[in-house]
Structures are given as structure tokens and as C-alpha cells.
Amino acid sequence: xxxxxxxxxxxxxxxxxxxxxxxxxxxxxxxxxxxxxxxxxxxxxxxxxxxxxxxxxxxxxxxxxxxxxxxxxxxxxxxxxxxxxxxxxxxxxxxxxxxxxxxxxxxxxxxxxxxxxxxxxxxxxxxxxxxxxxxxxxxxxxxxxxxxxxxxxxxxxxxxxxxxxxxxxxxxxxxxxxxxxxxxxxxxxxxxxxxxxxxxxxxxxxxxxxxxxxxxxxxxxxxxxxxxxxxxxxxxxxxxxxxxxxxxxxxxxxxxxxxxxxxxxxxxxxxxxxxxxxxxxxxxxxxxxxxxxxxxxxxxxxxxxxxxxxxxxxxxxxxxxxxxxxxxxxxxxxxxxxxxxxxxxxxxxxxxxxxxxxxxxxxxxxxxxxxxxxxxxxxxxxxxxxxxxxxxxxxxxxxxxxxxxxxxxxxxxxxxxxxxxxxxxxxxxxxxxxxxxxxxxxxxxxxxxxxxxxxxxxxxxxxxxxxxxxxxxxxxxxxxxxxxxxxxxxxxxxxxxxxxxxxxxxxxxxxxxxxxxxxxxxxxxxxxxxxxxxxxxxxxxxxxxxxxxxxxxxxxxxxxxxxxxxxxxxxxxxxxxxxxxxxxxxxxxxxxxxxxxxxxxxxxxxxxxxxxxxxxxxxxxxxxxxxxxxxxxxxxxxxxxxxxxxxxxxxxxxxxxxxxxxxxxxxxxxxxxxxxxxxxxxxxxxxxxxxxxxxxxxxxxxxxxxxxxxxxxxxxxxxxxxxxxxxxxxxxxxxxxxxxxxxxxxxxxxxxxxxxxxxxxxxxxxxxxxxxxxxxxxxxxxxxxxxxxxxxxxxxxxxxxxxxxxxxxxxxxxxxxxxxxxxxxxxxxxxxxxxxxxxxxxxxx
Numbered sequence: 001x002x003x004x005x006x007x008x009x010x011x012x013x014x015x016x017x018x019x020x021x022x023x024x025x026x027x028x029x030x031x032x033x034x035x036x037x038x039x040x041x042x043x044x045x046x047x048x049x050x051x052x053x054x055x056x057x058x059x060x061x062x063x064x065x066x067x068x069x070x071x072x073x074x075x076x077x078x079x080x081x082x083x084x085x086x087x088x089x090x091x092x093x094x095x096x097x098x099x100x101x102x103x104x105x106x107x108x109x110x111x112x113x114x115x116x117x118x119x120x121x122x123x124x125x126x127x128x129x130x131x132x133x134x135x136x137x138x139x140x141x142x143x144x145x146x147x148x149x150x151x152x153x154x155x156x157x158x159x160x161x162x163x164x165x166x167x168x169x170x171x172x173x174x175x176x177x178x179x180x181x182x183x184x185x186x187x188x189x190x191x192x193x194x195x196x197x198x199x200x201x202x203x204x205x206x207x208x209x210x211x212x213x214x215x216x217x218x219x220x221x222x223x224x225x226x227x228x229x230x231x232x233x234x235x236x237x238x239x240x241x242x243x244x245x246x247x248x249x250x251x252x253x254x255x256x257x258x259x260x261x262x263x264x265x266x267x268x269x270x271x272x273x274x275x276x277x278x279x280x281x282x283x284x285x286x287x288x289x290x291x292x293x294x295x296x297x298x299x300x301x302x303x304x305x306x307x308x309x310x311x312x313x314x315x316x317x318x319x320x321x322x323x324x325x326x327x328x329x330x331x332x333x334x335x336x337x338x339x340x341x342x343x344x345x346x347x348x349x350x351x352x353x354x355x356x357x358x359x360x361x362x363x364x365x366x367x368x369x370x371x372x373x374x375x376x377x378x379x380x381x382x383x384x385x386x387x388x389x390x391x392x393x394x395x396x397x398x399x400x401x402x403x404x405x406x407x408x409x410x411x412x413x414x415x416x417x418x419x420x421x422x423x424x425x426x427x428x429x430x431x432x433x434x435x436x437x438x439x440x441x442x443x444x445x446x447x448x449x450x451x452x453x454x455x456x457x458x459x460x461x462x463x464x465x466x467x468x469x470x471x472x473x474x475x476x477x478x479x480x481x482x483x484x485x486x487x488x489x490x491x492x493x494x495x496x497x498x499x500x501x502x503x504x505x506x507x508x509x510x511x512x513x514x515x516x517x518x519x520x521x522x523x524x525x526x527x528x529x530x531x532x533x534x535x536x537x538x539x540x541x542x543x544x545x546x547x548x549x550x551x552x553x554x555x556x557x558x559x560x561x562x563x564x565x566x567x568x569x570x571x572x573x574x575x576x577x578x579x580x581x582x583x584x585x586x587x588x589x590x591x592x593x594x595x596x597x598x599x600x601x602x603x604x605x606x607x608x609x610x611x612x613x614x615x616x617x618x619x620x621x622x623x624x625x626x627x628x629x630x631x632x633x634x635x636x637x638x639x640x641x642x643x644x645x646x647x648x649x650x651x652x653x654x655x656x657x658x659x660x661x662x663x664x665x666x667x668x669x670x671x672x673x674x675x676x677x678x679x680x681x682x683x684x685x686x687x688x689x690x691x692x693x694x695x696x697x698x699x700x701x702x703x704x705x706x707x708x709x710x711x712x713x714x715x716x717x718x719x720x721x722x723x724x725x726x727x728x729x730x731x732x733x734x735x736x737x738x739x740x741x742x743x744x745x746x747x748x749x750x751x752x753x754x755x756x757x758x759x760x761x762x763x764x765x766x767x768x769x770x771x772x773x774x775x776x777x778x779x780x781x782x783x784x785x786x787x788x789x790x791x792x793x794x795x796x797x798x799x800x801x802x803x804x805x806x807x808x809x810x811x812x813x814x815x816x817x818x819x820x821x822x823x824x825x826x827x828x829x830x831x832x833x834x835x836x837x838x839x840x841x842x843x844x845x
Contacts, residue, residue, distance in 0.1 A: 018399075041410065044415045046414070058348065070097075084111050101143055115137055120133070120134055134156075165182060165183075214250045214300050215251045216247050218246060219232050220296070238305060256284065258281070261339075271328050297311050352657040371420060396430075400506065417791075419490035422498065430502035437506075468743060472681050477499065479680070483670070541762070544817065571716045575667075579622055579624045582619070583654035597646075604625060607620065681701070697738045722796045723796045725797060729801060730807075734811065741813075742816075748764050769813060
């Protein structure tokens with residue numbers, strides 16, 4: 001119990017630093033500016049679900065990138081062939097390579113070295129230990145094949161993503177969104193988060209367009225109802241629905257554009273886009289307009305004709321105008337696209353989520369209210385259980401919460417609504433250490449130990465249990481962070497911080513405070529009564545005598561849960577099955593039959609409507625649409641139009657679009673996280689205890705998980721990423737409970753070596769049953785306000801967690817012991833059989 005003065009000063013410094021780091025997060029923006037020079041720390045960054053905004057994940061089209069590279073490689077190959085006076089007509093794209101047929105051996109000898117020069121090293125330099133070529137040049141008889149290598153494709157993808165990042169930043173900056181987050185994720189994806197932008201329609205147009213612009217002449221001799229002749233492409237109009245016979249040859253490349261900006265036509269006052277060429281483009285534009293007076297001239301953007309005006313006279317100034325039925329917003333987007341340049345490859349939006357600012361502010365308010373309510377219930381419980389000593393534990397809880405917020409701000413983590421849920425849950429679970437400590441101190445006091453000895457031994461005995469239980473909980477949380485994404489990862493961060501910080505506040509700080517009270521009051525005996533006086537002893541139960549009934553009832557519930565898993569099954573959220581989800585809010589009561597009729601007329605498949613918020617809010621869910629990610633986005637726009645028509649004045653508070661690519665990945669990573677968590681827990685318990693303890697813990701965990709899955713199926717709560725977070729947290733909590741019981745069993749095994757194992761299990765469970773119940777009460781109480789008032793976003797976390805806490809506690813008391821007893825007896829009988837088989841005179845097997 002002795003702590004050096006330097007250690008105490010270090011603890012105080014850590015607490016002060018953590019509290020100061022949390023101050024900016026609780027100040028208003030005006031107050032933060034006022035004290036900016038005094039407090040150099042930054043506030044916690046709020047996620048889009050708390051402040052509103054749009055979240056997009058874009059994927060670089062690898063197939064489109066490879067096709068573009070093969071086309072350029074084909075052009076280079078034909079240029080080489082023409083330069084060597086060899087027929088270029090035999091060069092063509094075949095699959096994923098360019099093939100050239102050169103029958104003449106002399107011609108092959110001439111062109112082969114030139115073609116090999118096209119195989120430049122990746123990145124422009126030779127790789128380690130030799131060159132890694134972008135193109136592999138091979139010969140097979142008369143045919144020369146130029147194929148992209150894996151290294152070349154990977155290098156192209158890296159460069160394309162880096163170039164796309166810069167172009168996206170330019171485009172977003174020109175639209176004027178404050179504090180955008182644009183970063184690369186994975187090898188071929190880009191994350192774009194834009195706070196405050198509710199409707200990402202224009203953003204999708206801005207980011208989804210490659211903006212490959214070119215200028216072509218029209219061939220008026222071609223009949224657009226017939227197949228196009230060679231050298232002519234029939235292209236659709238961007239807005240008018242017409243077809244245009246466009247010459248394939250590019251008259252002027254969009255690369256020659258120098259500037260583009262929004263203007264207004266002086267005659268019609270309609271928005272237009274004024275553009276200007278560079279010096280070379282201006283000369284080309286002048287020559288073309290001089291030579292083609294009276295002919296239509298098409299301006300093509302991403303394969304669609306924006307406009308096709310007739311050239312009335314030569315245009316010598318290098319300036320032009322794109323007119324059409326533009327709105328101001330459309331003209332702004334188009335000018336931004338032209339100024340920022342073309343993307344190297346198409347970008348597909350594979351995930352889209354947006355939250356309105358009203359819903360974000362409501363989430364903050366509900367998170368604050370439910371957090372304070374949960375904290376108040378836990379504080380009250382500690383005072384009821386431990387009286388004045390419970391107030392010391394509450395001081396640790398307050399510091400735990402403040403320091404968690406402070407560290408979140410220091411590391412620059414983003415706080416999401418599930419993150420708030422993680423802080424609230426962390427408060428409930430941080431109490432567990434203090435409950436363990438106080439229970440141990442009570443035991444030592446009852447055994448006749450003095451105040452300081454009871455304090456010392458109580459903390460020492462509780463510490464190993466606290467460490468083991470926290471490590472097992474941390475294992476699942478780390479996997480959730482590793483394999484999770486978005487808000488779920490935010491939950492994992494707050495949980496990890498909460499677990500680590502609780503080891504400091506609930507053990508170190510509380511120990512120092514309790515020791516200070518004992519020393520200053522010169523206490524001889526350390527009594528820890530409840531608020532209502534001395535704590536009565538719970539009656540002793542023989543749990544092993546009822547083990548068959550307990551296991552039978554548990555098996556019945558688990559089998560029933562498995563049946564419920566198949567019939568009616570889980571209500572999978574769009575995180576796992578993909579699809580579209582829109583939350584609409586109206587000032588008046590929503591007419592659901594009218595809305596359902598409007599949505600069914602869209603022929604988008606099954607439509608589900610969920611009414612909440614007193615009939616003024618509705619959640620619209622539509623199944624994933626056939627096709628790729630673009631079909632999902634198109635369906636979202638149609639749903640929004642239908643909702644707006646059926647509910648005049650409605651606002652879209654939340655939209656989510658998850659395509660098949662992301663939903664499949666999220667499902668795999670979620671279930672993989674659950675499996676890896678169980679393996680990690682198995683290995684840790686095996687390391688810390690014995691094999692049958694580990695196997696017993698996993699067996700009980702499987703029973704707990706099946707029951708929780710059955711709860712999801714029975715209640716119809718969304719099974720989404722948040723549900724996976726609840727499952728992983730429940731696994732950690734359940735193992736936490738089992739470790740406490742196992743730790744007491746291990747301690748009693750050392751003290752009572754001759755006691756029958758069934759009696760020892762009964763004694764151990766009776767010794768820790770109060771702790772199991774009290775910890776479950778604290779955790780459940782912290783979650784109840786969140787489950788009732790937290791809103792739809794955390795509903796699939798809070799209620800299953802409350803159910804999981806109840807299931808985990810009962811299984812620790814009634815199921816874990818019997819399974820452990822069965823495994824122990826089976827192992828002893830097996831060893832006894834081996835020993836008898838190895839006796840003298842008995843042949844060895």
C-alpha cells in the first residue's frame with residue numbers, strides 16, 4: 001500500500017492533463033475561441049451522425065483503368081509499327097493483352113526491340129534485385145503479345161488513386177464544403193466525408209463523373225436509326241433524350257481547356273458555362289470553326305452530348321460557351337468538373353450515408369441525456385451498495401469519464417453515436433473493478449484482518465481478476481476495431497480507451513483515496529456497510545445439485561434460438577444485405593398507405609415502412625437493386641422524389657445506400673471478428689488457467705451467443721454492424737464474468753486440495769454471486785436509458801446488450817460450473833483408464 005511521493009505526483013499530473021484535455025470538448029465554440037491561447041488542446045471531433053453531413057466511399061474502377069491502359073498501349077504499338085513501316089492493322093486488343101501478327105521475320109526483328117521499350121519499369125525505376133516491368137512482351141511464332149503485369153496494374157492503380165485524391169480535393173474545394181475529410185482506404189478506395197452537406201446528389205455527380213471532355217464534329221449524313229458506320233459513334237444527349245451522330249475523331253481534347261466558370265446568357269438570362277482554351281487549343285478552335293462554318297459542333301462529356309451548336313462564324317478568341325437547360329447548381333458542378341480535370345479512371349460510389357443536421361443535434365442531445373441518466377443510475381447503485389466508500393468509487397468513475405473524453409480529443413478520434421454508447425457502457429463495466437475490490441475487502445475484514453491489511457490483501461487479490469477480465473474484454477474490442485468500419489470502429493475506440501483508463505482510475509486512484517481515508521482516520525478495522533447498514537449474507541445454494549435442470553433449460557433455450565434463426569430468421573440490416581434506407585420526417589402525421597402506394601409504383605421490389613416518432617417519422621427500406629452501384633444510386637433518387645411527392649414538406653434526415661460489394665465485405669468481417677474473438681479468448685484462458693477452463697468458457701459462450709441471436713430473431717431488431725458490436729461486447733462481458741468465477745475456483749483449489757470438485761465449485765460461486773449480480777445491475781442500469789431513449793441508431797446495441805448481460809450472468813452462475821465439472825470428471829476418468837491400462841502385466845496400447 002506504500003506509494004512514493006514521485007508516483008503520487010505523476011498520478012496527479014496525469015489526472016490534471018487528462019482533465020485539461022477534456023475541457024475544450026465541453027465548452028461552447030465561442031468559449032473555445034476565447035480560451036484558445038490558454039487551452040492548446042482540441043475538442044473531440046464529432047462524427048457525421050452527430051453533426052450531420054455526407055459519407056461516401058468511392059472505388060476506382062479497375063476494369064476501366066485496365067481498359068484505358070490497353071487502349072493507350074494499342075495506340076503506342078501501332079505508332080511503333082508505323083514508324084518501322086510495318087502494317088499496323090494486325091494490332092488489336094485480345095482479352096487483357098495487345099497482340100500483333102508479324103509474319104515477316106525481318107519485320108519482327110525490327111519492331112520487337114521497339115515494342116520492348118514500351119515495357120518500362122514500374123515507377124520508372126528498376127525494382128530491387130531486377131526490373132519489375134509494367135508490360136510483359138512475349139513472342140509465339142508470328143504473334144507478339146504485350147500483356148500488363150500484376151506489378152504494372154498495381155502501380156497504375158496506386159497512381160490512379162493518388163491522382164483521383166487530388167482531383168477530388170480540387171472539386172470539393174471549388175464547391176465550397178468546409179472541413180472535408182478525403183483519404184485513401186485500402187488499395188483502390190477513397191473515403192469522402194463532408195460535414196453539413198445533407199443532400200449529396202450534386203456531390204455524387206461531382207465525384208462520380210470522370211469529366212472526360214472532348215469536342216467533335218457531327219456527321220449529318222448518318223441516319224441515327226441505322227447502325228453507325230466506321231468512324232462515327234451514336235451518342236445520347238445529356239438532357240434532351242436525342243441521339244447524335246458524332247465523329248469518333250477528337251477535334252479538340254478537353255486537356256486544352258484552361259478555365260471554366262459559371263455565367264449567364266445575356267439574351268435568356270439562363271445559366272451557362274463559359275470556357276477558355278490555352279494557346280494551342282485556341283489555335284485549334286479557330287482553325288476548326290473557320291473550316292466548318294454551318295456545321296454542328298458537339299461538346300461531349302463522359303460519353304454524352306452536352307450541346308451541339310451550329311458554327312455560325314469563326315471563333316478566334318479561344319473562348320466558347322456551353323448552354324443548355326442548366327440550373328445554377330448544375331452549371332456550378334460542370335464548371336468545377338472542367339476546371340479540376342479528368343479522373344484517370346471512373347469512380348463508383350459503393351457506399352453512401354447522409355445525416356441531416358437536425359437528426360445530428362437530436363442524437364447529441366439524446367446521447368447526453370441517456371449518458372447522464374445512465375451515469376446517475378450507476379452512481380446511485382454504488383452509494384446504495386457501499387455507502388460513503390461508494391462515493392470514492394464514484395470519484396474514480398467521474399475521472400474515468402473525463403479522461404476518456406480527453407484522450408479521444410488528444411488522439412484526434414471521431415466521436416460517433418455508437419462511440420457515446422461505448423462510453424456509457426464503459427462506465428457500467430468500469431464499476432466492476434470497484435465491486436470486486438470492495439467485495440474482497442469485506443471478505444478480509446470478516447476474516448479478522450485489520451484495516452490496512454484488508455485494504456492491501458483485497459486490492460492484491462482483486463487485481464489479478466481485474467486484469468484477466470479486462471484482457472479478455474479487450475481482445476474482442478481490438479478485433480472489432482481491426483475488422484470494423486465507420487461508427488462501429490468509433491465504438492471500439494471508446495471501449496478500448498475505457499478499459500485501459502479504468503485500470504488507472506478504478507485501481508490506482510481509488511486505492512490511493514481509500515488508503516488516505518484509512519490513514520487519516522487511523523482506522524483499525526475497515527467496515528464497508530451499504531447505505532442501509534450492514535450487508536446481510538446471501539443464503540448458500542447448491543448449484544451442482546440442480547445442474548442437469550439448469551443445463552437442460554439452457555439447451556432448450558439455445559435450440560429454440562437456433563430454430564428462430566432459421567424461422568423466421570434474422571432481420572438483416574442493409575449493412576449485410578445491401579439496399580437503400582431513408583428516414584423522412586414531417587411536421588404533420590404521415591399517411592403511410594399513400595406513401596406505400598407511391599413507393600410500390602416505382603417497382604423497386606419489396607418496400608418496408610417503419611413508423612416511429614409519434615407518426616411523424618418513417619423509415620423506408622428498399623431491397624438491393626439488380627445491377628451495380630449506379631443502380632442503387634438511381635433508385636435512391638427515385639425514392640426521394642416519391643417520398644417528397646407523397647409527404648409535402650418532408651425532410652430527409654438520414655439516407656444510406658450500401659451496394660453489394662460493401663455489404664458482402666461487412667458481413668464477412670463481422671462474422672470473422674466474432675470467430676477470432678472466441679479463438680483469442682480460448683487461447684488466453686488456456687494460458688492463464690487450464691484447458692478445461694478454456695473449453696468450458698467457449699462452450700458457455702456458444703450457448704450465450706445462440707440465445708442472443710434468438711433474441712434478435714424474436715424481437716426483429718436490426719441485425720447490422722451495431723449488432724455485431726453488441727455480440728462482441730457481450731462475449732467480452734460474458735468471459736469477464738466467467739473469469740471472475742474461474743479465478744475464485746483456482747484460488748480455492750490451492751486452499752482446499754482435498755475438497756470434492758463439485759463442492760468447491762458451489763463454494764466458489766456462492767462467494768462471487770453477489771459480485772456477479774451487482775456488476776450486472778450496474779452494466780444494465782447504464783444501458784437502460786440508452787435503450788429507452790437512445791433512438792433507432794443504438795437500439796440494435798442497447799437492448800441485446802441488456803439481454804446479453806442477463807444471460808451471461810445466469811450462465812456464469814448456473815451453466816459454467818456444471819460444464820467445468822463434467823469436463824474435469826471426463827478428464828480424470830480418461831486419465832484413470834490410461835493408468836490402469838499401463839499397470840504391470842497389462843500390455844500397453
